[in-house]
Amino acid sequence: MAVITLYTVLIAVVAMSLLSLSFKKLRSTKVKLPPGPYGLPLVGYLPFLGRNIHQTFMELANIYGPIYKLSIGQKLFVLISCPTLAKEVVRDHDITFANRNPTIAALAFSFGGKDIAFTPYGPEWRMLRRIFVHEMQSNANLDAFYALRRNQVKKSIKDVYGKNGTTIDVGMLAYSTVINMITSMFWGGTLEGDIGANINAQFRDAVSELLIIWGKPNISDFFPFLASFDIQGIQGDMKRASRWIENIFDFVIDQRTKNNTKISNKDFLDFLLEFKDHETGKSLSRPQIKAFLADIVIGGTGTTSTSFEWTMAELMLHPEVMKKTQEELTEVVGDANVVEEYHFHKLPYLQAVVKETLRLHPSAPLLLPRCPSQSCTLGGYTIPKGAKVFLNAWAMHRDSQLWENPYEFRPERFVGDSNKLDFSGNKFHYIPFGSGRRMCAGLHLGERMLMYTLATFLHMFHWKVPDGEKPDTGEKFGVVLEKSTPLIVIPTPRLNNLKLYH
Numbered sequence: 243m244a245v246i247t248l249y250t251v252l253i254a255v256v257a258m259s260l261l262s263l264s265f266k267k268l269r270s271t272k273v274k275l276p277p278g279p280y281g282l283p284l285v286g287y288l289p290f291l292g293r294n295i296h297q298t299f300m301e302l303a304n305i306y307g308p309i310y311k312l313s314i315g316q317k318l319f320v321l322i323s324c325p326t327l328a329k330e331v332v333r334d335h336d337i338t339f340a341n342r343n344p345t346i347a348a349l350a351f352s353f354g355g356k357d358i359a360f361t362p363y364g365p366e367w368r369m370l371r372r373i374f375v376h377e378m379q380s381n382a383n384l385d386a387f388y389a390l391r392r393n394q395v396k397k398s399i400k401d402v403y404g405k406n407g408t409t410i411d412v413g414m415l416a417y418s419t420v421i422n423m424i425t426s427m428f429w430g431g432t433l434e435g436d437i438g439a440n441i442n443a444q445f446r447d448a449v450s451e452l453l454i455i456w457g458k459p460n461i462s463d464f465f466p467f468l469a470s471f472d473i474q475g476i477q478g479d480m481k482r483a484s485r486w487i488e489n490i491f492d493f494v495i496d497q498r499t500k501n502n503t504k505i506s507n508k509d510f511l512d513f514l515l516e517f518k519d520h521e522t523g524k525s526l527s528r529p530q531i532k533a534f535l536a537d538i539v540i541g542g543t544g545t546t547s548t549s550f551e552w553t554m555a556e557l558m559l560h561p562e563v564m565k566k567t568q569e570e571l572t573e574v575v576g577d578a579n580v581v582e583e584y585h586f587h588k589l590p591y592l593q594a595v596v597k598e599t600l601r602l603h604p605s606a607p608l609l610l611p612r613c614p615s616q617s618c619t620l621g622g623y624t625i626p627k628g629a630k631v632f633l634n635a636w637a638m639h640r641d642s643q644l645w646e647n648p649y650e651f652r653p654e655r656f657v658g659d660s661n662k663l664d665f666s667g668n669k670f671h672y673i674p675f676g677s678g679r680r681m682c683a684g685l686h687l688g689e690r691m692l693m694y695t696l697a698t699f700l701h702m703f704h705w706k707v708p709d710g711e712k713p714d715t716g717e718k719f720g721v722v723l724e725k726s727t728p729l730i731v732i733p734t735p736r737l738n739n740l741k742l743y744h
């Protein structure tokens with residue numbers, strides 16, 4: 243006990259000295275920092291953040307304005323919640339802000355920040371991003387992998403049909419469908435039979451565990467000098483979970499390369515192993531291949547599946563919108579057919595439902611923080627090099643000066659040409675996939691998976707909540723913004739031709 247107290251005092255003394263040094267340094271350089279709340283000595287604003295920090299950040303914006311700062315431990319956070327300043331970050335100073343400040347957990351999983359999400363801006367990142375966005379996820383490739391996605395959705399339809407009339411957890415349905423689509427696109431038919439099922443199940447569990455660990459606040463991120471102690475064990479847990487996932491990646495890559503396994507459908511692994519950069523003539527190294535796969539798993543699973551769950555929750559709360567969405571599906575797809583991706587462009591109302599859901603419930607409400615590579619000025623204030631800069635999409639999506647009745651779920655606001663808002667991030671008050679150079683690198687795949695799963699499940703089934711229950715829209719902040727209570731619903735088949743469910 244005495245030893246623990248001694249350590250605590252020692253750590254506090256060192257932290258105080260470091261803090262006072264950094265404040266002295268800031269004062270001596272006479273910079274004009276944005277306004278912001280005071281916190282407690284040492285920990286700063288940490289004790290006041292609350293569980294849903296995106297909501298706290300919006301309340302603070304109402305007090306301090308569209309740009310403010312706060313300190314947490316040794317870190318300076320800058321919060322931005324107006325489109326004009328957001329534009330300054332992602333357009334006017336885009337290169338300065340095209341860097342990340344990864345957490346310790348993120349570094350542990352991304353091969354030390356060697357992936358797209360965390361590689362610093364520069365030629366290496368530009369090369370990774372070009373391959374990932376323009377080549378790996380080209381329309382032709384995404385079309386080629388469609389059969390793999392389709393097979394997995396068919397399996398989920400069969401599962402849901404088997405639960406006809408009983409309750410199911412929508413979040414779990416969405417997560418398993420999305421991760422099955424992703425693993426299938428990764429290594430397709432390489433892993434057949436029991437071994438395949440076993441590896442895929444292990445993979446699914448490892449990814450869920452990793453997302454949970456990643457979502458835990460880590461004291462070492464706020465006090466970097468404590469990092470080597472790994473007080474909460476988060477770094478160790480993350481390394482273990484990542485190693486587990488990496489072993490699965492290695493196993494599958496070895497299977498494919500050593501046995502030269504022939505598969506019927508082309509998948510991401512084929513693409514990555516065969517890839518030769520037409521500019522440099524170079525192939526991808528094994529760590530690069532694994533980093534690409536990691537980005538898809540981490541970037542694509544939680545975001546897409548929670549967006550599915552939020553959409554279903556809003557539809558359950560708005561039966562008139564549900565009715566209109568299903569009528570559109572009936573008209574476009576027809577009662578005797580299943581949904582195909584080529585139907586999407588004829589489903590403007592469903593597209594509007596998805597856009598409206600992502601306005602109210604963006605998976606990453608504060609996007610991924612950016613970190614200026616040099617000090618610069620925003621809105622007349624100095625933003626020091628190394629600060630963590632958050633664009634508060636959640637607050638901008640709910641700002642009554644930017645949206646009419648912002649708290650109402652009204653897909654109609656996205657219908658028609660007069661208000662053409664899309665996911666490109668060019669209108670800075672609507673940025674569910676971010677904006678600028680570092681906007682979501684998986685937008686095309688994410689949009690396809692989300693639209694396809696939603697359209698299919700809405701077309702194939704009627705959904706109702708158990709008697710006496712009402713879905714809510716309570717939120718839980720984490721790696722992605724989840725529903726605080728799971729959405730439980732009862733499906734019944736909607737189409738007469740029951741063969742379509744097998």
Ligand code: HEM
Pocket residue numbers: 358359360371537538539541542543545546549604605606609610611673674675676677678679680681682683684685687688689692
């Ligand atoms: C509904 C689905 C999705 C949503 C709402 C979403 C949202 C986002 C957001 C808000 C960012 C931060 C952008 C910024 O800082 O400006 C981001 C980054 C990223 N996303 Fe997504 N995402 C989705 C699906 C996906 C998928 C399917 C993948 C992988 C195929 C993916 C991979 C990435 C990567 C790699 C980054 C980092 C980009 C960089 O730093 O250059 N995301 N995503």
